[in-house]
Amino acid sequence: MRTSRIRLVAAAGAVLATLALTACEDGTGTQDEGASQPAGAAESVETTPSGGSQGDKGQSTGGGTAGQDAAGDKSGNKTGDKGTSAGTGGNSGGSENSRVICNGTNTTVDARPVSRPVNHMLITVKNSGSGTCDLPYYPVLRFDEMQWVPQPVEASKPQAVVTLAPGETAYAGVLLSAADGSGDGGTTAHKLTVAFQGTTPNSDGGPSAIPALPADGVYYDSSMAVTYWQQSMDDALTY
Structure with missing residues (x-):
């Protein structure tokens, strides 16, 4: 009888183990997974x-x-x-x-020989515009088709740039030829071109002017020189 109980208990344990194993396999163990x-x-x-x-x-x-x-x-x-x-x-x-340079568009230019000093010519520039204009440095002269430029008289350089209000005039003197005949290549010209310089030396100041010369022309040689622009006629003819 005792043996039968032992077997019954063992069989019951096996059944419980089998049930627990089956519960895990069929998903009833999801509670544990939920935990x-x-x-x-x-x-x-x-x-x-x-x-x-x-x-x-x-x-x-x-x-x-x-x-x-x-x-x-x-x-x-x-x-x-x-x-x-x-x-x-x-x-x-x-x-x-806005600074305006005097040139052939806003001035009238006249060029004529003078009796004193000898062999000299006076160039006169009048401001014909409606505003003030400047005349830097000196006029650049060319007679006919000559291939050289007359040198300036450095002693005539003014302390300040010549400035012309409307209607005012300025001057430059030209030594045409040496009085003692020491100049070379003397010839008579019938056309004169007066060029204007800008605010830096030898720069272009704008259109040139072509003043009329005497009918019999103007004689010049290699000694020709020109003054800087002057405020007065006397200063222009001093050199």
């Missing part, structure tokens, strides 16, 4: 900081955009400052460019 959810929940909690990190990155990106906008503003401000500076420079340049 492990806290571990899954922990993973979910860990994901949240990760998402928060992504959000921080998004904010950081947004901050970067704001920085770029600020940089854009700085760039715009700098551009604007440069534009203002350029505008000032433009006004300054316009002021310099």
Whole structure:
């Protein structure tokens, strides 16, 4: 009888073990898996900081955009400052460019030999324009088709550029030939071109003038020289 009980208990244990094994295999063990959810929940909690990190990155990106906008503003401000500076420079340049040079378009020019001093000619320039003009340096003369330029009389250089208001006149004296006959290549010219210089030496001051010469022409030789523009006739004929 005792043996039968032992066998019955053993058989019952085997049956219980078999039932437990069957329950695990047929999915009834999902309760146990459900009990492990806290571990899954922990993973979910860990994901949240990760998402928060992504959000921080998004904010950081947004901050970067704001920085770029600020940089854009700085760039715009700098551009604007440069534009203002350029505008000032433009006004300054316009002021310099507004200076008018006396030339063949705003003056009338006369050229005629004088009796004293001998072998001299006087060039007279009158401002026929409506504004003030400057006469820098000295006239550049060319008789007929000559291939050389008469040299200036350096002693005649004025302290300041001659300036003509409308209606005013200025003068330049020309030594045509050496009184002692020491000059070379003497010839008689029938045409004279008077060129004007700009604000730098030997620069172009604008259209030339072609004043009429006496019918019998003007004699000159290699000693010809010209004074700087003068405010008075006497100063022009001193040299």
